[in-house]
Amino acid sequence: MSNYDNKKIWIDLDNSPHVPFFKPIIDELEKRGYSLMITARDCFQVCGLADVAKIKYKRIGKHYGKHKVFKILGSLLRVVQLAPAVLRNRPTVAVSHGSRCQQVLSSILRIPNIMIFDYEHATALGMLHPTYVAVPEVIPDDSIRFTKSHIRKYPGIKEDVYVPDFRPELDLRSRLNISDLDILVTIRPPASEAHYRSPESEKLFEATIEHLMAHKDVRMVMLPRNERQADHIRTMWPLLCSNGTIVIPNTVVDGLNLMWHSDFVVSGGGTMNREAAALGVPVYSIFRGKTGAVDKYLSENGRLTMLESPEDVRTKMHVVRRQKEESLLRGGRGARDSILSTIEEAALAS
Numbered sequence: 001m002s003n004y005d006n007k008k009i010w011i012d013l014d015n016s017p018h019v020p021f022f023k024p025i026i027d028e029l030e031k032r033g034y035s036l037m038i039t040a041r042d043c044f045q046v047c048g049l050a051d052v053a054k055i056k057y058k059r060i061g062k063h064y065g066k067h068k069v070f071k072i073l074g075s076l077l078r079v080v081q082l083a084p085a086v087l088r089n090r091p092t093v094a095v096s097h098g099s100r101c102q103q104v105l106s107s108i109l110r111i112p113n114i115m116i117f118d119y120e121h122a123t124a125l126g127m128l129h130p131t132y133v134a135v136p137e138v139i140p141d142d143s144i145r146f147t148k149s150h151i152r153k154y155p156g157i158k159e160d161v162y163v164p165d166f167r168p169e170l171d172l173r174s175r176l177n178i179s180d181l182d183i184l185v186t187i188r189p190p191a192s193e194a195h196y197r198s199p200e201s202e203k204l205f206e207a208t209i210e211h212l213m214a215h216k217d218v219r220m221v222m223l224p225r226n227e228r229q230a231d232h233i234r235t236m237w238p239l240l241c242s243n244g245t246i247v248i249p250n251t252v253v254d255g256l257n258l259m260w261h262s263d264f265v266v267s268g269g270g271t272m273n274r275e276a277a278a279l280g281v282p283v284y285s286i287f288r289g290k291t292g293a294v295d296k297y298l299s300e301n302g303r304l305t306m307l308e309s310p311e312d313v314r315t316k317m318h319v320v321r322r323q324k325e326e327s328l329l330r331g332g333r334g335a336r337d338s339i340l341s342t343i344e345e346a347a348l349a350s
Helices: 018-031 046-052 068-089 100-109 199-212 227-236 238-242 255-261 270-279 293-300 310-316 334-349
Strands: 008-013 035-042 058-062 093-096 113-116 132-136 151-154 183-188 218-222 264-267 283-285
Touching: 008 018, 008 068, 008 100, 018 035, 018 046, 018 334, 035 046, 035 068, 058 068, 068 100, 093 100, 093 334, 100 113, 113 334, 132 334, 151 334, 183 199, 183 255, 183 270, 199 218, 199 310, 227 238, 255 270, 264 270, 270 283, 270 293
Parallel strands: 008 035, 008 093, 035 058, 093 113, 113 132, 132 151, 183 218, 183 264, 264 283
Antiparallel strands: none
16 A cells, blocks of 8 residues: 555635646646545636646635625635535645635644745735645745744745746737737736735726827737626726727636737736746736735846836836747746645645
């Protein structure tokens, strides 16, 4: 009997960035003989992306809007909805990238659990009690509100887990009806329904569109977080949407592929900022919450430009084409291997 027999890993996907992050981890765990239980929250295109990635999952729960009371009630409801599947499958270890519902249920059922995160200022982290936390090396220990013996560090950034495997699809521009002569800008609007919602970020988002619309050869591909946000963009800029200056894809688009074909990226979310940096694509951050250690690291190394005011949008954003063949970075697999080692450590100890 191998060490992996009867070891079942529960992975919960509750936000869209978790799909590409966990895909290579899932594949490797299966190669190593582990049994897997995958759950997915039906929001922010999580299930659509999981379908594209050919991940077998059980759809449980959804998003309940931006109101704080509804968020709390929705999370509690999802904990209850997850319980039957978890009790039936009896996982050995639970793993997520910050799934609060998984953390709560794991604590109740006393399932050893690993919480991976790369933003130390998330408000709910201190309320949770994971068995282990896995974070990038650049986050200092004194910024992590957990017992030091439970902390596991991995090299690089979380995007290094999956970006090294990326290969671009060469027909993406034609599928979006965007010419090679156009300057393609991928834009991720700020989170309007998250606990870290920032009016400053929304002002920078509007300033970005106003700045870019003055350039006739610019095409902006928007990746809204939900249909409500997409409708808001269409209402705010109806002419730009109708004449093709703003493009909102009507199907799920692979974010890495889109960024690779872009001349630069503007994002109000941390994951897309860091994905662009990992690909070597110029990226401008309009996120105005507390700056995390990872973004500071990327900014200090010239891989991310932070925009703090509408004036920064006008003066720091360079609306130019880039040479794509020189930009793709091929990182190692140190981050992935380190996270897999932490999962196996927890599984073998249980």
